[in-house]
Amino acid sequence: MGPFIEIISKPDNIAIVVMILMVLFFTAWAFLQAFRNDASRKNGELIEGEGNGKVDTWKPLVRIELIVALVVFIGLTFWSLVVDAPLEELANPTLTPNPAKAPWYFLGLQEMLVYFDPWIAGVVLPTLIIIGLIAIPYIDINPKGNGYYTFSERKWAILIFCFGFLFLWILLIVIGVFFRGPGWLWFWPWEEWDHHRVVYEGTADLTNLVGIDSRSGWGFFIGGGVVTMYYALGMILPYVYWRKKKPEFFENLGMVPYVTVTFLFWTMLALPIKMFLRLVLMVKYVWVTPWFNI
Amino acid sequence: MKMFDNIKQSLIWKSMFRRDYKDTPRNRALAIFGNVFMHLHPVKVREGAVKLRYTWGMGGISLFSFIILTVTGFLLMFYYRPSVDQAYWDIKDLEFQVPYGIFLRSLHRWAGHFMVIVVWLHMFRVFMTGSYKSPRQFNWAIGVILLVLTMLLSFTGYLLPWDQLGLWAIEVGTNMAAGTPLLGFEGPFSEYLGITPYNDVRFAILGGSTVGGNALLRSYVWHCVALPLVAVVLMAVHFWRVRKDGGISGPHS
Structure with missing residues (x-):
């Protein structure tokens, strides 16, 4: 347990512990209120906040703001009195620590480096995360669930967002902080960090699994075909399915938002898929080209 | 008591405060729109908007963290010089020489971490209540920019203490920029544009090919001047839009 106590009590990592507790608490609270509202709807009762009148801002709201500000201030003061901000040795460009970790809020991106090259994990995916977040209101055209907690009225939106936020962002940060040691190898919290540990992983590229050299012409075309088909089928199949089932859905959404939402969705799912390929099938690249690898 | 009455009747007092404290509907309204800070609020709010279990207060806590960070950051600037020779030792001085210096620095650091967490949770709450939906789509976009x-x-801010922790965290973070397609020297297709470690985006970010004195100065200027200014402007827009888009969200609005 030695290293675990050491990692968990590192000054900066106390923030991660605070984050884990707050995320768990507020996730539970949001879903609790969502299920409660859904139950009220089912029974034909008013949901929370429905039929509300207005109250004065002075003082009911200002009073709450003051109390919250005081509580936060007392909490942060206590935190700062008990834990000192860390200061390590003087910066030394010739002495690389192992592991060298990015600030904790970027460790999800650093963790993605295990599965993707830097141009995807460090540039393309963060850009798409920002674009995707901004796009949410324009691609989620479901008018229900505006201004109250609910699950049943917008299941897919909530499931997809929570998967992205809780598992692909928060969980990867937690892994990056607590489970990655020297060489960015996986160390359980109770394991000592062994700086000389070498892990031989016989990774291969996807096409090599079926006996085709990924660097050959055939390998290039098959790898590119897999990536192209992934997006093409990911867009066409749901289109065919929903066109039949819910034609009005497409009329409301429009083609450009549909292509955007499916592209973003399958790009997001590409991360867990690549994780599976990498961890279970030992696949390094799906597509190898002279310019970039995916 | 007589003295207080005299003060309250004086020209100076009356020029500053235009109302008395009697609890009347008119005074409750004046308390909000007669005050430049309070008038961020509407005079009346929907009952649900004052419920902590609905908003979690996360937007307000983000703003409050930002204020704490501005005040502590401003004080820290008195003791800190952003140069390779001085930065680390200024932080050491702050720890061992400046009265309450370590508390000041700790408060700044923990409030910073806290603000990152709180802003994420604010986004999570706004998502879970569907508050980004019409008519608030654009304000959600501004919120995403504020989160970034x-x-x-x-x-x-991470680099400023100029210790191993900050240096290597920035090294790892900015190395990813070298992978930018077309514009980073390790990125796809950049060789066709003649991109080298000395003219790519990483170089532009760091002001050099390594994390050195220029990177420290750039961090400092972005951290203390440019980014807070942009953030304040966008916050003003963000808060104003909350009002213009119909106040804090609720059912049927």
Whole structure:
């Protein structure tokens, strides 16, 4: 347990512990209120906040703001009195620590480096995360669930967002902080960090699994075909399915938002898929080209 | 008591405060729109909007963290010089020489981490209540930019103590920029544009090919001047839009 106590009590990592507790608490609270509202709807009762009148801002709201500000201030003061901000040795460009970790809020991106090259994990995916977040209101055209907690009225939106936020962002940060040691190898919290540990992983590229050299012409075309088909089928199949089932859905959404939402969705799912390929099938690249690898 | 009455009747007092404290509907309204800070609020709010279990207060806590960070950051600037020779030792001085210096620095650091967490949770709450839906789509977009700014503010501050922790965190973070397609020297297709470690985006960010004195100065200027200014402007827009888009969200609005 030695290293675990050491990692968990590192000054900066106390923030991660605070984050884990707050995320768990507020996730539970949001879903609790969502299920409660859904139950009220089912029974034909008013949901929370429905039929509300207005109250004065002075003082009911200002009073709450003051109390919250005081509580936060007392909490942060206590935190700062008990834990000192860390200061390590003087910066030394010739002495690389192992592991060298990015600030904790970027460790999800650093963790993605295990599965993707830097141009995807460090540039393309963060850009798409920002674009995707901004796009949410324009691609989620479901008018229900505006201004109250609910699950049943917008299941897919909530499931997809929570998967992205809780598992692909928060969980990867937690892994990056607590489970990655020297060489960015996986160390359980109770394991000592062994700086000389070498892990031989016989990774291969996807096409090599079926006996085709990924660097050959055939390998290039098959790898590119897999990536192209992934997006093409990911867009066409749901289109065919929903066109039949819910034609009005497409009329409301429009083609450009549909292509955007499916592209973003399958790009997001590409991360867990690549994780599976990498961890279970030992696949390094799906597509190898002279310019970039995916 | 007589003295207080005299003060309250004086020209100076009356020029500053235009109302008395009697609890009347008119005074409750005046308390809000007669005050430049309070008038961020509407005079009346929907009952649900004052419920902590609905908003979690996360937007307000983000703003409050930002204020704490501005005040502590401003004080820290008195003791800190952003140069390779001085930065680390100024932080050491702050720890061992400046009265309450370590508390000041700790408060700044923990409030910074806290703000990042709180801004994420604010986004999570707004998503879970569907508050980004019409008519608030654009304000959600501004919020996303503010969230990115919050992380950039924290990231630029990370390097300033000029210790191993900050140096290598920035090294790892900015190395990813070298992978930018076309514009980073390790990125796809950049060789066709003649991109080298000395003219790519990483060079532009760091002001050099390594994390050195220029990177420290750039971090400092972005951290203390440019990013807070942009954040304040966008916050003003963000808060104003909350009002213009019909106040804090609720059912049927």
